[in-house]
Amino acid sequence: MTRRIGSGKLVIATHNAGKLKEISALLAPYGVECISAGALGLPEPEETGTTFVENALIKARAAAQGSGIVSLADDSGLSVAALDGRPGVYTADWAERQWFEGEPGRDWYMAMGKVEGLLAQQGPDVDRSAAFHCTLALAWPDGEYAVYEGIAPGSLTWPPRGQLGFGYDPVFVPKGREQTFAEIDSAEKHTISHRADAFAKLVAEQFG
Numbered sequence: 001m002t003r004r005i006g007s008g009k010l011v012i013a014t015h016n017a018g019k020l021k022e023i024s025a026l027l028a029p030y031g032v033e034c035i036s037a038g039a040l041g042l043p044e045p046e047e048t049g050t051t052f053v054e055n056a057l058i059k060a061r062a063a064a065q066g067s068g069i070v071s072l073a074d075d076s077g078l079s080v081a082a083l084d085g086r087p088g089v090y091t092a093d094w095a096e097r098q099w100f101e102g103e104p105g106r107d108w109y110m111a112m113g114k115v116e117g118l119l120a121q122q123g124p125d126v127d128r129s130a131a132f133h134c135t136l137a138l139a140w141p142d143g144e145y146a147v148y149e150g151i152a153p154g155s156l157t158w159p160p161r162g163q164l165g166f167g168y169d170p171v172f173v174p175k176g177r178e179q180t181f182a183e184i185d186s187a188e189k190h191t192i193s194h195r196a197d198a199f200a201k202l203v204a205e206q207f208g
């Protein structure tokens, strides 16, 4: 029997504002008091793993140890079929760190262009299928943990479209749709995304 979060405090071990917003919305119905790793001043651990599971556990364990509170991390990424699954666990790293109006951030437009450039090298008939992956890891300060995985299949489009969401959303068209994730409102994204898929499994086990 997996240990449960219950209705106490939960640290959200991410430094990505887009993810934090989505995770808080997905957890809103379950009466958990969410605190972000940033608000607690927790450092961003180095993601030295080679799989989504390893990196999610690194982030969740670092936050649980640093805060003494059960922590939830999300490691996610875009796997492109024609690029043998890249950028995969390196999805965030493909976007260079930059300063935008005095704030640190990453250049997602440049990263989306990098993916598109590699696809374009394979010619006009290249297979444009891709999938977003999301691994959620829960870690307790005493070392116990649980992992939940989700996926959203789809394809890549170019040029980027839409203003909603974050990261690579403007180039990702989920399967069966015509709009990109950045053109789909957040309530609807929460019914079809990789994060929603992983959360459905977490919710069934933790709050079911």
Ligand SMILES: O=P(O)(O)OP(=O)(O)OP(=O)(O)OC[C@H]1O[C@@H](n2cnc3c(O)ncnc32)[C@H](O)[C@@H]1O
Pocket: 013, 014, 015, 016, 019, 044, 047, 059, 074, 075, 076, 077, 078, 091, 092, 132, 165, 166, 167, 168, 169, 181, 193, 195
């Ligand atoms: O590690 P944390 O602090 O959580 O934040 P991060 O942005 O570094 O997150 P990851 O290491 O998991 O990298 C995953 C990247 O994949 C992209 N990504 C993940 N989920 C996404 C989504 O729902 N829509 C668009 N892009 C997404 C986004 O660019 C993320 O930066």
Ligand SMILES: [Mg+2]
Pocket: 047, 092
């Ligand atoms: Mg990261």
